[in-house]
Amino acid sequence: MEPVAASTSLPDPAADLDRNLPRICGVCGDRATGFHFNAMTCEGCKGFFRRSMKRKAMFTCPFSGDCRITKDNRRHCQACRLKRCVDIGMMKEFILTDEEVQRKREMILKRKEEEALKESLKPKLSExxxxxxxxxxxxxxxxxxxxxxxxxxxxxxxxxxxxxxxxxxxxxxxxxxxxxxxxxxxxxxxxxxxxxxxxxxxxxxxxxxxxxxxxxxxxxxxxxxxxxxxxxxxxxxxxxxxxxxxxxxxxxxxxxxxxxxxxxxxxxxxxxxxxxxxxxxxxxxxxxxxxxxxxxxxxxxxxxxxxxxxxxxxxxxxxxxxxxxxxxxxxxxxxxxxxxxxxxxxxxxxxxxxxxxxxxxxxxxxxxxxxxxxxxxxxxxxxxxxxxxxxxxxxxxxxxxxxxxxxxxxxxxxxxxxxxxxxxxxxxx
CATH class of the missing domain: 1.10.565.10 (Retinoid X Receptor)
Incomplete structure (x- = not known):
């Protein structure tokens, strides 16, 4: 199973934005799910950037090198898509190793178990x-x-x-x-x-x-x-x-x-x-x-x-x-x-x-x-x-x-x- 990419730990630049406004992926314009590797992106572009950096992929644009990346054509040109990722501020330094991803998963699981135990011990009014x-x-x-x-x-x-x-x-x-x-x-x-x-x-x-x-x-x-x-x-x-x-x-x-x-x-x-x-x-x-x-x-x-x-x-x-x-x-x-x-x-x-x-x-x-x-x-x-x-x-x-x-x-x-x-x-x- 492929490791899940980690989100940046830097302060969220969108913290002061109206949370009711729609978030748009800076790479392809799809609905963004948050800040990933230092930029607001969708899940698809987050995974693409992580895979590309871990494989040290070298892409070549079959066109003029300035393709406009959208939700519909983002798979057509990986070179321009990766270039767009870097241009909006995505950084490979924020990508976790497989071991770090596993430790993070274990920490999340442990925290959920502790919260569940705390909830079970919390007093409740009986009928x-x-x-x-x-x-x-x-x-x-x-x-x-x-x-x-x-x-x-x-x-x-x-x-x-x-x-x-x-x-x-x-x-x-x-x-x-x-x-x-x-x-x-x-x-x-x-x-x-x-x-x-x-x-x-x-x-x-x-x-x-x-x-x-x-x-x-x-x-x-x-x-x-x-x-x-x-x-x-x-x-x-x-x-x-x-x-x-x-x-x-x-x-x-x-x-x-x-x-x-x-x-x-x-x-x-x-x-x-x-x-x-x-x-x-x-x-x-x-x-x-x-x-x-x-x-x-x-x-x-x-x-x-x-x-x-x-x-x-x-x-x-x-x-x-x-x-x-x-x-x-x-x-x-x-x-x-x-x-x-x-x-x-x-x-x-x-x-x-x-x-x-x-x-x-x-x-x-x-x-x-x-x-x-x-x-x-x-x-x-x-x-x-x-x-x-x-x-x-x-x-x-x-x-x-x-x-x-x-x-x-x-x-x-x-x-x-x-x-x-x-x-x-x-x-x-």
Whole structure:
């Protein structure tokens, strides 16, 4: 078998040319395949020049010695064809020996084998892993409204320290048991109704949503200096309900006992809410913009709900750091699920099962990052995400502490919903 000619190793003069333009052989005008022996030629002229140089052929033109070489007549006059090769810059010094050609072939073959091995070892998302991701994405979409239209059901935001009268709805307690197989009906037609009389503190283990749709009536809220507290209490209560809906659709979550489901949700709800709120967080002005100007929340608004800077400063820092990770939706939902399925939550009994579920989700997240998240964004992304979960623990503790302080003050606790009072007003026993 005749050796294959090598291409020149000199810099490609055509590197700056438009690669979409057709390349023409400098010898015969046929379509060129690249630079061969220092000139742009077709495969035919490349082989002709190599054979001629290796054989030290001496050709004589049967005509006048100035034949015009074309694709159709290039075989008619070898002398003029070879002369044309030399004229356009083809050089015999670039022709490899048979031994060099063989070594080059072996190197090419070895490189292909190494690339094939590398490709075979590269992690891939299995069908099962892709299915889990799709389930979590669907669960998030079903339980998170990017238009924030439900916010109009809350007691209205009042950015004032003065007393005011307001008409709105306070979150009712959950009325759908976790044992229900259908989590799509978790949210009733209207989950908000005005609390006009004392409500028996709900038992979180019931985890139910009211199906009632009562008309709201005017009431003197008595805002004191915490004018945003009723609105944000409704927002948090509503968000807890949505987190429960999301959790119920996490693969494996329903395999846990009701007691462990309750313990996980009660401990992780505010952390998942903080993760979800990052989608509405804006780096430009460090605010949460939820659909319209009516629902744009700044630090000053949250302070008017009773939270101090002990929570808000690290919360904003957390939101900024998480936003800068530029997580994909897939990574975001996996992080939320991992957050919920934490075996070290207070009150969890079957820690081994919870840990196995979390480990499985963590493995999917790491594989997804390796396969789908391009560099440099994927560099150390997984440990950075896990660090965010550790940050959330501290935020959770401070958030619960501040809500417990509010719940102990009758003038403020009256504006908190029963669900909020139960989740954040007491420690998990």
């Amino acid at each position: 099962e892993q892709q299915k889990v991701i799709e389930i979590l994405l669907q669960a998030h979409r079903k339980t998170f409204d990017p238009t924030y239209s439900d916010f109009t059901k809350f007691r209205p935001p009042v950015r004032s320290s003065s007393r005011s009268r307001g008409t709105g709805r306070a979150s009712s307690i959950l009325t759908q048991d976790l044992s229900s197989e259908d989590s799509s009906d978790l949210f009733g037609s209207d989950a908000f109704s005005t609390i006009s009389e004392p409500v028996e503190p709900p038992i979180f283990s019931n985890l139910v949503l009211s199906e009632e749709n009562e008309d709201s009536s005017s009431m003197n809220i008595g805002f004191s200096h915490l004018s945003m507290l009723p609105h944000l209490a409704d927002l948090v209560s509503y968000s807890i309900q949505k987190v429960i809906g999301f959790a119920k659709m996490i693969p494996g979550f329903r395999d846990l006992t009701a007691e462990d489901q309750i313990a996980l949700l009660k401990s992780s709800a505010i952390e998942v809410i903080m993760l979800r709120s990052n989608q509405s967080f804006t780096l430009d002005d460090m605010s949460w913009t939820c659909g319209s100007s009516d629902f744009k929340y700044r630090i000053s608004d949250v302070t008017q709900a009773g939270h101090s800077m002990d929570l808000l400063e690290p919360l904003v820092k957390f939101q900024v750091g998480l936003k800068k990770l530029n997580l994909h939706d897939e990574e975001h939902v996996l992080l939320m699920a991992i957050c919920i399925l934490s075996p070290d939550r207070p009150g969890v009994q079957d820690t081994s099962l919870v840990e196995s579920l979390q480990d499985h989700l963590s493995e999917i997240l790491q594989t997804y990052i390796q396969v789908r998240h391009p560099l440099p964004g994927s560099r150390l992304l997984y440990p950075k995400m896990i660090q965010k979960l550790a940050d959330l623990r501290s935020l959770n503790e401070e958030h619960s502490r501040q809500y417990r302080c509010l719940s102990l003050q009758p003038q403020h606790s009256m504006h908190l919903t029963p669900l909020v009072l139960e989740v954040f007003g007491n420690e998990i026993s």
